[in-house]
Amino acid sequence: MSGATRSPLSIVVHLSVLLLVALWTLxxxxxxxxxxxxxxxxxxxxxxxxxSTSTQNLVYRAPSPETQVERDGKFVVAGNVMEGQQAEVSAFGFNSREPAAFQPGETVQMNDGERLTVQADGTFEIVSDTRMEGTRGQRIFFTAAIPPRFTLDNYREVLRAEGIGQSFINSLTVAIPSTIIPILVAAFCAYALAWMRFPGRAILIAVVVGLLVVPLQMSLIPLLKLYNGVGAFLGVPAKTYVGIWLAHMGFGLPLAIYLLRNYMAGLPKEIMESARVDGASDFDIFVKIILPLSFPALASFAIFQFLWTWNDLLVAIVFLGTGNDELVLTGRLVNLLGSRGGNWEILTASAFITIIVPLIVFFALQRYLVRGLLAGSVKGG
Structure with a gap:
């Protein structure tokens, strides 16, 4: 359709999509x-x-008087307030009440008789007619125009000192099996419900649909009691990765079976009949025909299941615990908000580490997402 004949509805749809993309991307x-x-x-x-260049009000503590040198009968402490950084000083002061009282290049008399000079490039001198005493250096307040600076130090700090690295591994250990296991189990179940005839098949399909509306919070405690009871009978520890894998499998199976069963039921019946005539078993048909054709539906569910398990906190706390070695990324972020809530560099780096894996998974599989969901929701048999 050309631009001249494009309908107003089409323009509104395109603008809405652009707005949603901007709201998500920014x-x-x-x-x-x-x-x-x-x-x-x-x-x-x-x-x-x-x-853009930013103007910042900073404070620098000069070296102690012990570093002073004698020059032309005067005692001098020198240095650079920028400590090697590229910036331009626009004002300075020696008192916190007047941090920008003087211009670069001025020589000002301080309260104890010493003279302070700060240049635009940040170099300074404190000059005294007599030997300076004390163990702490003079504080120098200054305003500087600092060019943009980017660094990976924020990521190094959170990965080494804040435990994000261990929590990242914990989240991967939870999310990957919790995505693969439900897909494997649901694929077998979906094939049986779509193409195998047996008593009670319709009832099982109705049960699966009914389980879609069961809230996680309502079934969490009964599931935990059941798991702890079985674990105590078998002598298995309560807080293990196996427990959280089984929990995520149980919560993810209804949606997985529903989507995959509807998708598989819509596949051409002639392909399966031809395979049976050639002597293929149900397992051969499932592995060699159904699974390759069902990849869009498998990928669409994998995206949702991975995002849910990766961002989950409630199930992880209940089945895995809150110890420092077991805490997942979402739990670690909650702790950082309480302990480092004012350190924006720590929080932003930690948050981006948390979302980078879901972004990779989404963009790797997103071309199958809409195709798999639409087919799984409208096809049935």
């Missing part, structure tokens, strides 16, 4: 940019200013 892009920014710049300006 926060993610902002999180990534913030996680890579210098923590001082992140604290004073938003991520949308990341490429």
């Amino acid at each position: 926060p993610t892009a902002g999180l990534l940019i913030s996680s890579l920014r210098d923590k001082d710049q992140l604290a004073v300006s938003g991520w949308w200013t990341a490429l």
